[in-house]
Amino acid sequence: MTIANPRSAIRFPEFDYQQRYWMIIDGEQVQAADGQTYRCVDPFEDAEWGYVPVAGASDVDRAVRSARAAFPAWAKTSPFARLELFRRWAQLIREHSSELARLQVHENGKTISEMNMVPGALAQSAEFCANYALTLHGETVTPIMPGHTAWTERVPIGVVAAIAPWNNPLGLLQWKLFGALASGNTVVVKPSEVTPVSTIRLIELALEAGFPPGVVNVVTGAGATGAALVEHPGIDKVAFTGSTATGRSIAQAIAPRLIRATLELGGKGANIVFEDADLDRAAEGVLTGIIAGTGQACNAGSRILIQSSVRDEVLARLENLMSQVVIGDPLEPTTQIGPLASRPQYKKVTGYFDIADGEEDTSLIVGGRCGTDVPGVTGGLFVEPSLYATPDRASRLRREEIFGPVGSVIIFDTEDEAVEIANDTEFGLVGGLWTRDLDRARRVSRQIDTGVVWINTWRAFSPNVPFGGRKVSGLGHEMGLDIFEEYTEPKAYWHGPDNS
Template identity: 45%
Template structure:
């Protein structure tokens, strides 16, 4: 099926295991970024709707707690199986919503179950400890307990994949969830939640409320939500941090990046070229870990730049549902405008466009939100374009002369999400990995991520970690239990000889 055959869809909230219309009947419309035309109509969540979803999640906590951790884990695995069976449908649904390649999003939907399998397996591995006290008549032990209701607020670039990264450890820890997906890409999370019902999840354990910023703010500020798991931009993340802190709620924040890909003279240039291209032009640069700064050693700068320009010119742009397409549109009108404005500002600041730099209109998709793969040169490390996230297919190329300069440039931003290093010098590679201020460092590769390896940012790129055992710990709280075993009363007001 091509994008031209896609028909408009209608969706409601998913609360307590059922489709629910907004209390006031309000809806909003989403656009297909490939065609620029309306595609979906969704329920617009108001505070009343958010309150209903949170109450459903609170009510479901008892039913969820009565299920043993082992059975909860197996239930999560059955949900994983359901998602795997529907991966093609879910991935293509996401591609229609955000314009990313269907091949990439179907692949994401196929690996989403790995997170549910992993955390489902950890559900019955959550254990307390017995504390050896000096007072030997007292038994002191700890219990690890769920936080309560978790609010999950996710962006539009990898909607189901990123949501499950938060939902899986939350459920394994015994929490219930209310998900507020991006208003751009709400459909796949709604469909996945319905699959959880098919996997026999109690009603209310997973709820999905759709809407925009006001809906998200209502969820973030709700007194019944114990923690917010948020992925998105820095300023929105700052507001989440302030709101949750003001009521002593927890938060995991995965925010923006301005990741540097550093290429040394001894690098395998074919490997580096592939990594740089994938890091910025895959997904049209719409990923938090996009390698948007290419720091290239001056001795190979011109050579590698020329190779990158030639490859960028060959990228096939068009219908993301077609297998031969290599890059789809930008997800929203506002993001397309941001790409244009930031490139224009970069040029005004002295940058030169080595390739692209403008909106394009492929045949058959004249109204789509397409932006050319863009490579900028003559960019200085402190230019606006080198310090701020574009979230589009825009690569800033910056030369460097030695290892120390490369580190200085790479670390000198507010962000610290990821970095890439290309070199055949083993000692240099690990020196760089140690010195780079980033939560993830890839050596001679880029954009690797998996369920059992921690992921998160330094500095303004976020707080906390997703994936791995560290993630499940952040959805738990510890209770210390003290029990006097001696039959003799411990009365502090009775004198003893």
């Protein structure tokens, strides 16, 4: 494995390691009412930096009340006026793209080569949502009752709690934030405690663009902060990305209030390689599904299904590709895998190496080392990209979401067997297949029980294409032309007959 040379100079000279960051409530920068803070951790250096507020229940209440107070005026704001604000915001995002990218690298170790693409995508998504909001229209209906007229319009829901994860905080927040705001809702954002600062900066740019106070707020903290937000009676909808376990807890918490939710949860994507595929492209796609985001992605292709007739050819290609993967400082442009995002995540992923050692039928194909066991890596929260053969259906590596660069290899003989194995999971977020046969591509993709299917590609996204899961992978969809159905509701109006 090739090791990127770490930087010997201070990696982030623009950020003061003792800097105090602020929440944003009602257009103001505020600390927690009780003064509590915590520190971020740079996973490459495994070193603490900055001080971030820990929002208590009173801080969450203040943020929700601010959003509630701002909602009536924002809901009445012309979508054309909102569009102008979004245009300014998008321009500021572009102007601060390097800052936003570097902040997220600092927070969670995502590679700069991947992060450099994110701010541009944010700006495009903001403009898309604001422009598409101009097309929100109701309809006139001819009802069954004689002499009556009826019509509808789509109205915003109210105050949205947008809870973003640590693995891709800016990229996944955009799917909630822009659609909610563009359609007239106000928002309280709660970023992960691992990655708060890049989100704070994004919302500071919104205020700089001219968004009114209270329209978008940020509270920071860990699980208790998120629970206070979800359980607050002033919240009308929760939009969450994270683990299935946390998604279930949120659903239980909001069930008595019967409020709406969009839950984008876990995944265990099957990446199927058929014998007629372009094997070079397929191997590269499989590698992407394993290592992108250091494997910390709900859309990872963590189950690799290979047709038996090309097993040796595909595995040889994968072993060769993985031997060339560059692991190291995420600020280096050539680095393909940075560190895992946090100490708890490092402990979780490395624990699966021990689990694999204890499974009778599971065997290591390549990788399996962590931390200082990886040649050339002297620190940081690193694991080596790894592949395991998992013929046993009960294997935990095969069934559980590891959320690291660890792939489970499964061999199949027939097309029907591939489909059956792909669907043999509680998850249903993404899946994919590699084949030159167009009929097979159509036939198999329709049978894969996931919200997204990629054919001869992996990890393709666009703001006008929906993303969401089936089974325990979630409820509702983000992005796409129907996004505003998630953040508005139809309202019906009746006019009776004129009896004059």
